[in-house]
Amino acid sequence: MNNIYDLVIIGAGPAGLAAAIYAGRANLKVLVLEKENTGSLIMAHKIDNYPGFPHGLTGKDLYQEMKNQAINFKVEFKTATFLGLDVFSNPKVVKTDVENLHAHGVIVATGWSKNSNSKIPGEHEFLGKGVSYCATCDGAFTRGMTVSLFGKGEEVAEEALFLTRYSKQIQIFVTDKNLQCNHDILETLTSNENVKIFTNATLKEIQGSEYVEKVLVDIDGETKEFKSDYAFLYLGTKSPSELYGEFAKLDNQGYIITNELMKTNIDGVFAAGDIRSKTIRQVTTATSDGTIAGMEAIKYVLLKKKRESNNQ
Structure with missing residues (x-):
């Protein structure tokens, strides 16, 4: 555990990137997990209702601008598939197909993939039977x-x-x-x-x-x-309900339940963007979620580190 992150953000969509910008600007050690060329934002041919861009722009362009802004604040990025989260360890363990990462705080901002339920033939039939x-x-x-x-x-x-x-x-x-x-x-x-x-x-x-x-x-x-x-x-074939239901409360559609501060039922774990249980799912609402999650994660991490420092 030589490399412990203050915050690991799972997902590089508008929610994850907005959270990364805020946390990086606050001088937290931040890592964003992303899947290359994947996500609703990057696949959007044109976005013409994002404030400040009257002539519109592509989702890929908006993604790159937001990512560059995060990188300017020394946010790290890693291409990996999220496999699970151990919330009982201190720090928490974010499991991926590349390596296991350690973090004080975690923001889930994976969006809602329409292809996330794809299974290996036989996987669903024998789940719990081998x-x-x-x-x-x-x-x-x-x-x-x-x-x-x-x-x-x-x-x-x-x-x-x-x-x-x-x-x-x-x-x-x-x-x-x-x-x-x-x-x-x-x-x-x-x-x-x-x-x-x-x-x-x-x-x-x-x-x-x-x-x-x-x-x-x-x-x-x-x-x-x-x-x-x-x-x-360990292939990333879990459905969202299977994956997130292991550590967070979900609504009846499988979305993660949070309060208005993006906090889940697990201390130090936040959710933002389309993966969160809510009514409206737009790029603007995702960045709003990410802003709130980022600011709350900053407070959580700083207070946690202060408490641990006082107990030493």
């Missing part, structure tokens, strides 16, 4: 079993290491050319004869009868079949 998103949650059920993990980076490596306590055989399928993680963890995994690592691997389908029995994986362009009793997925 398909899981959390090895530390379900690892104890895998005693004596063959399990498979899919994804990349630290999260997959750490979860696989946890499974060595229980599982008979562990198959790690990495979407990249290698498993990028902590050197000691990688050495521990590669030296374990019960762990096998496959690279350039893409999960195509999960099969079984009542429970998961096998997985079909594309490795270097060739589809192969592997026996597997469990499939642990």
Whole structure:
């Protein structure tokens, strides 16, 4: 935990960027997680109702201007897929497919993706019957079993290491050319004869009868079949309800519930923009949400650090 951020903002749409500008301007150490060329703002062909631009502009242009403004305040950006949030750790742990990040405060500003419910064939059918998103949650059920993990980076490596306590055989399928993680963890995994690592691997389908029995994986362009009793997925295929419902209260449509200060039910976790439960979803309302979330996050982080400093 050498690199602890004051604030991690999940999403680089108008809400996330507005929050980043305010937090960066307040000299907080801020990181914004984004997906390259993804989001309603960047895909907008023309925006002609954003105040101050009477002739309109493209969503991509507005995104770039806001991002440049955040960068001027020393805000960092990282391309990664958000996988989950550990709100019980101090600092909080933001899990991604690249690495696990530590932050005092978190703002969820991911928008509402119309494609966020896409699943691997068999994923939905076997959820809770061998398909899981959390090895530390379900690892104890895998005693004596063959399990498979899919994804990349630290999260997959750490979860696989946890499974060595229980599982008979562990198959790690990495979407990249290698498993990028902590050197000691990688050495521990590669030296374990019960762990096998496959690279350039893409999960195509999960099969079984009542429970998961096998997985079909594309490795270097060739589809192969592997026996597997469990499939642990770290691919960003959770629906918003599955993803955010793990740590925040949601309305009946799956949007995150906040108060007017963008605070969720979890201390230090805020939500802003289209992911928030509200009536109107426009670029202007998203930047408004981001402004409020950013200012409240600044207060939260500064007070938290002051309290911790006084207790030392």
